[in-house]
Amino acid sequence: MTSDGKLTEREIHQTIWASAIGAAFIGGGATLVFPFLPLFLLELGADRENVALWNSVVVSGMFIVGALIMPVWGALADRVGMKKMILRSALCLSISYFLSFFDQSPLHLLGARLFQGFSFGFNPVSQALLAEISDIHAGSAIGTLVGGRAAGTMLGPFLGGILGSLAGLRLPFLIAGIGDIGAFLLVLFLVKEPAVKTNKKHKGGIITSFHRLSGNNKFLTLIGLIIINQCAMLIINPLISLHIIELTGSSDHAALLSGLICGASGIAGVLGGPFWGKRGEKWGFKKVMVLSFAGAGLFSLLQFLAPSVLLFGMTQLGFGFFTIGGVTSITGGVSKVVDPEEAGSAYGINAEAMNIGNCLGPLLGGLIASRTGSLGLVFISSAILQLAAAAFIYIKVKEL
Template identity: 25%
Template sequence: MSRRTDSRAPRDPRLDPRPRLGPLYLAGFTTAFGAHGVAAALGTESENIGLTLWGLGLILALYDIAEVVLKPVFGALSDRIGTKPVIVGGLLVFAAASALGVFAASPALLALARLAQGGAAAAFSPASSSAVARMVGPGQAGRYFGKYGSWKSLGYAGGPLIGGALILWLGLPALFVVLAVLAAVAATATAWRVPALPVLPKQRVTVVELFRQSTAPAFLGPVVLLAVATSTLGIAVGFFPLIGAQLGLNPIVGMGLVTVIAVISAAVQPRIGRLHDEAAHRAGPLMAAGSVALVLSLVLAGAIPALPILIVAAVLVGAGVGIVTPLGFARLAATTPPDRMGRTMGSAELGREIGDAGGPILVGAVAAAASLPIALVVVSIATAASAALGATWAGRGSPATADDDRG
């Protein structure tokens, strides 16, 4: 048997040959739905609940701040005590935080609910990714991470749409009720259907070894590409509708652009995941193609701001995110020992959160000094440079190379 086969993360022999991942897909949908649904709702309801623009910005940031700080922590915790307790516990806390949001009559309580939601999502999101990786093994990681990412994309698309409809018909508390029910159902289903993965013995790691692992090309390459994808997605979701508004388009058209991105991403990810499992050697060229699509989307939106071009740019963003996301996670799953899968997934999620926040901030800063079209073109250059660096590292840290290093 080859060294590469020996070093792969095996599936636990006690697991069903058809992994029970439905509850984990629902958990992914819940965190995405909660992130975008509440954010969109607060923007429309800020005056009704007495929020200033500064207060709105702070509450919107609290969810992401909690995730950035806590995802690596909970990812490492899932390695220590098991993924299932962290997923179930995180979902239950998310349900409780959403229930608090139902009765949040003041901005302070709303901020507390949002902070608690972000902290809870920081627990069950990386633990869910780790559970997917360990339950399916590297040979099927692309296929199942494609499905997992597809469900998250549906949450990102459905959040603003369903959330907007709920607050229009029933008010903001109804959105928090739905989130509480979703999280409770996901927690119950996870506790009932998802097997408890054994906690694997961990080797003692020195500070030097930890630094070496965190800066290895096999880790940095996929994480940088994942950050590029989420950065472009954040820019598109935040600024494509604004460009549409500047063109005098109906706000529904701007929301439609976001929906196009999410639907294309949801459709592409499972197919790309299957392609990865059937021909893993194509992952590098595919990730490069996805990165090109992401860069081109920003160039087109900035250089030719017109509705047909925005639609093309939205399709490119959806395709780029749909290509890079499952391939990045599949590559991480194939090159990470199972005993530190949670820590790796938590750190990867941290990279995505930094990209999600950093991209829009950079566009906003450049746009304030120049203009939005110029900002998009400038950021596309930074995106291209980051993607090239990530692709170079990912190529150096191919699964075969990583296996040799670990053997």
Template identity: 25%
Template sequence: MPFSWKRNLIVLWVGVFFCSTAYSISIPFLSIFLSDQLGVSNHLEIWSGVSFGITFLASALISPYWGSLADKYGRKPMLIRSGFSLAALYLINFFVHDPYVFLIVRILQGLLAGFVPAAIAMVATNTPEEKTGYALSIMSTAGATGSIIGPLIGGVVSYYSSNRSAFLFSAAIVLVSALIATFFAKEENFDRSAKRSRVRDDIREARSNRAFITLLLLTGISTFSVMILEPLLPIYLLDMGIAKNSASLSSGIVFSAVGIATVIMAPQWGRIGSRKGFGFILFIGLIGGGIGNILQYFVSGYVEFAILRFAYGLFYAGVLPSVNAMIVQTIEPGFRGRAFGLNQASTQLATMAGPIIGGLLGAFIPIRWVFVINGVMLLVAALLVKAAKLEVKVGEARSHGEGTEAGAGIKM
């Protein structure tokens, strides 16, 4: 059967959907799991932040290495490795009763993760250039759809059983992702004869591309913005007066609001970005996300808060897909696996720092002020996009890459 990028996109979309669902079944409720199942009562905000963040610190440190292996041996082996590893580790979490052992398992999850970034890199490398922005926007809806279904499943399981049982569901569902990657994902544009690079050389090459470095910074800021609130939302809902025995279910609904907004708007932003430029979409998304966060300071009711989170998600749905599309435009195909490995490192560092800083801020200031800090940060990032003339730099980098490839073709 001839290679079909559309078929591959569908297969990888399904794989990322199941992987994201598995993550969001159990992870958004870590603070409740730590309290109810592991007996953590003192400094719960800090424990929640560290439990979130330590996984992503480990992942940030290891992801450039996985990116280098992906360019040498292929992205599909990375999908298989991470899928089966995560399934085993989610299952182990079900049997953990000590918070320190739980932290060790979370570190291992970070070291062996990487399914979603590998899938994104695989789509970016095996999709026609003119369709890449659209394909990446479609891929973002996979994670968003998983973030809709996962918290609802996790909330229902936690409500009728326990947060511990949610890890069993996570293990079974991420196993589906691993099986999909093993039997259905295809990789065409891959040179197995290429020499494996060193991470130090990859970082040096990345530093020479100023547009790419700016995009890495924006990836970090955008991810940090989401993750700084992740461990605080269940606690914030409790402060609103939500009953503790229904906090997981209520949190699941709030988490899902942003996911629903992303599913609705991400493909639309992708189409608009293909016409008007992804720098424009990135700017609009950051402005809307910043204002949406600041407005959440003024909301005190659960229903109003969920509605506002949905509205915020409509704008923020365009941010990370736009960044990924601009990375593809900036980086030549042979470096994309390593580029997305470095992009994952930026994402994971931000995912690590966000919950830790969010947990610390939540311990010392009212949580509603964290929304204001978050919103101001996103508005500053939007100004950075304009001040750095990012879209112009991306266009220049793309033209330079096309010229280099044309020169290489002439030599042959």
């Protein structure tokens, strides 16, 4: 650290990569247990008749609590320090998994998952920290972080399925908790935060910060766009297995093929995060947003037109590559439109908006498919959302 309290170039690069690897651990732990969560609920005593309901409550409850709490943790990070809040998140997440390891009933699991939602915050606060220390290179830094999380999210279900089948359904919870301890240690020893924070006056309380951000039209536009991006992405993903059955005419291997195709989308995220982050720095985040939304819309249409599973998988790869561009460019753009003193609050709200989009997408996709009886209209709806967003950005959004 320099004499004026700023980080050296080596410390900045060290912080970026430690944060990205930590995000991979956090993302991997979050998805490690997804493949068998309903089976674990059955093991804990849930009836087969209501296991689907229990699963929905456990998953949705976690995300609802997370959506409510993330803006608060982000605002606290502005006041008590970002590294402290990142450490708090990693430690509490590990505790939630250790609690799940010892669960004896579905109600116990629900409690542990609600506490997990309360522990959310690692990624949004890390984004705020990287944006602060990277300055003009915030796009690349955030892209690297997004790529790290995508890598963990992609590998988690595969590792969880293998561990669950070989060693029982409790072990993955223990491994997820240990992985989050690893993220905690990476942040503790390798992540650096500037000793001197310029422009951090913190006038007013948390509510005051939210009030100021609510009057920032550029920020609110980006929040709306991240909701659309996530909604358009998740409107499709839960229905992939059904679309594969339509393409093949059989349910044989549909689960395996769905996993492979979703994995391909995850690979696109790993590659796309750093790529789009660097493009945002060179071209401007507005251009990257236009390209990302337009490209994702085009690939939504190509998915609808793909006549085989192989071509559908290739279009999913392209779709994932462009949707991660939307996440990276919007997240990078947030640092350009908010004051540094409100970065934590802003990225907490950004993460909350992502969760809202993640919830709306599956609901909208299921509603369209059930009411019309056509999966094709779901792909078309996704394309319309993304192409309309691209046109809006091109016409209305100023350069970022």
